[in-house]
Each structure stands twice: as structure tokens, then as C-alpha cells.
Amino acid sequence: MWSILAACAAVWFFEFYLEAAGGALSLKRFLYVYGAVPAELSEGRGLLSALTSMFLHGGFLHLIGNLWFLWIFGDNVEDALGHGKFVLFYVLTGLFAVAAHVL
Template sequence: MFPIRDHNPSGRTPFVTYALIAINMLVFLGYWGQFSAPGLDQFFYTWGLVPEQILSGRGGLTLITHMFLHGGWMHLLGNMLFLWIFGDNMEDAFGHLRYLGFYILCGLAAAALQIAGDPTSNGPMVGASGAIAGVLGGYLLLFPRAKVDVLLIFIVFFRIFAIQAWIVLGIWFGLQLMNGLGATQDGVAYLAHVGGFVAGAVLTFPALMRRGGVQFWRQTHGQPPHPQAKYRLAPSHIPRVPRK
């Protein structure tokens, strides 16, 4: 079960979001052919974020470069899907340059929490998910009741459900927090996701206050303050079963 789109159209062309997606794709394609080569591990150690190296004063540039590396196609496409769905609205809310700064700061906050949680790690962390988690945190603050279409796939069963953003993103964050606090060892930087998400909400709070804070929520009921998008492929209809 994963989100495929929201019903929250942006008011401006999200050039920065498009650029971030393009850069991530191009960087990945640049080294994709080397996945079976022995030198790829060294490439990730050189350009990925290694907490032990950062705390020893080395590899400062990797605080940025690690955000544009991915460990495989599913890692890349999953991150880019979330950025595509939610990034345009955050760019619309912040403006192009401020949104870029917001994205980078969220990525840095994500890296900071991951380093703090495992400072002696000598394994490289790669991926844009920490920065994208910040986008999700900000989106949740501004549009908690925006509709998000979620695709459910179960063997040969396909259904699209429209669910409010606070449910989709709240469940996602809860899973990251639970796994991060539980020190789950599956190679996923859960603490980075938590750090990015919280940073995104904190950095978005001033934007919410400029819109009126709680009054903005009351006026919009937590939904986008503009007409929702409609799609040809609509959410699946679920027949009601009346009581006898």
C-alpha cells in the first residue's frame, strides 16, 4: 500500500522539485552500471555520509552529496514518488529558493539525528529520504486533511483509496519513530527520517503562522485552500453492505 498522488494542485510550476528529481535520476544513472563492480563500495564510502568520518572532521561535503545517492532502483523510485507527490505544494508554499533551502536544511537535520543516534558507525548512509521526510512533515502541518490516493495491491487485487494526509503521513512517521527507537537493524536510516520530518514541521511552522495559524486551519478545515484536483482514474468504489 503506497501513495500515488494527492488532490492538492500547486499554483506555480515546481521547477526546484523537478530539478531535484532530475539530478537524483541523472546521478543514479551515472553509477548504475557499476553496481556489480567492486569499486562501488568505495564510491559510496567516498560520497555517502559516514558518521564516524564526519565526527572525526573528514568528509564534510558528504553532508550534501549523500542526499543525491541511492542504493537501487526501488530506493530511488520510492523517494522520487514521494517528492513528486508532496514537493510541489511545499515549493508553492515557500517559493522556489526558500524551498530549496528548506529541503537542504531538512536533509542536514536528518543527517544530524542519524549521526547522533549512531556516532561510531562506519557504514555509509545514502538517499534523499531524510530531506523528503522534511517535505512530508511540512505538508502535514499545512494540509493535514488533503486527500491522498493510496494504491492497495494484494496479489491480483488492485484498489485506489482516497485517505486524508494526516492518516497517511501520520502512519508513515509512526513507523519510522517506532523502528528508530527500537534500533531496527535492517539497513534503513529511520532516525534520519524522524529528524527530517520533525525539522520539516518546525521550519514550516512560521509559514503556517503567517497564514493565520489555527485560524488558517479553521478556515480551510485542514484542506487545501483551493479547488481539489480531479482525476480520470478515480478512487475505487466500495459497495455498501446494508444491515438486515
């Protein structure tokens, strides 16, 4: 779980850096490429974004809220499943959420 928390935080800091250093256009391009864009996914393009979008956040409060809930509730699930199965669970539920979003 700590690796997922760290990955989400690292990606958010990179998003923050892009906005500060490269302007809104760089961040917009990054989010378009790595975020789940339903029109692209329904056409069979950008399939990797179904995975990468799980680590993107729309702002600081979004990041903190998600990390907090993952830390509180994910810890219990990880204790029950074990680390490897928890990561698989996280990825599969994320892919399911992206599929539901596309539909």
C-alpha cells in the first residue's frame, strides 16, 4: 500500500511541476495522454491510460482525500489479502472503474 501512496503522491508532484514550469498546456497534454479519456478508450486508443489514470488526481484536496481513505481502509484490506494480492485488487478495481467511466 505504501508504494501506491508514494506513486500517487509522486505523480501529483509531477503534475504540479508541469503546471508551474511548463504552463497549463503541458499539464493539459500530460492529463490527456495519461488520463482516462472515454472517447479515446472507446476507440481502442490510449489503452495504457486505463492503468496510468489510477495515479492521477485533480488537485491537492483530491489527492489528500484519496490517500487518506486508502491509508485508513486499504490498510485493513491489505492485511486481509497480503501485499501482492492487494496491489492486484487495486489495479483490477481501478480498471473496472475506468471501464464503468467509459460506458
